[in-house]
Amino acid sequence: MATDPEPLKDLRDAPRMSRIYEALGDLYRRTGNPAKAEAMNARRLDLWRHWQVELPDNPFVRRQLSAVNTSH
Numbered sequence: 001m002a003t004d005p006e007p008l009k010d011l012r013d014a015p016r017m018s019r020i021y022e023a024l025g026d027l028y029r030r031t032g033n034p035a036k037a038e039a040m041n042a043r044r045l046d047l048w049r050h051w052q053v054e055l056p057d058n059p060f061v062r063r064q065l066s067a068v069n070t071s072h
Contacts, residue, residue: 008050018044018064022071044068 005013025040048065055061 007047011051011055014047014051015064018047018068021047041068041071 005017007014007017021040021044025037025044028034028037028040045065045068048061048068051058051061052065
């Protein structure tokens with residue numbers, strides 16, 4: 001967060017934030033907080049859905065969205 005990422009404005013920031021959301025989701029799941037884990041997964045999903053609208057049919061975005069959908 002110190003680099004002030006803008007994952008909804010800059011696609012270069014989106015993968016890093018997606019990995020952070022994924023790691024936090026895993027941490028919450030392992031520590032017995034499934035609600036927070038699902039919230040992190042929802043943030044990842046929302047992020048890639050945003051980019052799907054911005055860049056329709058982009059193969060990179062489709063792969064990221066597919067990865068989120070299969071990770072939970």
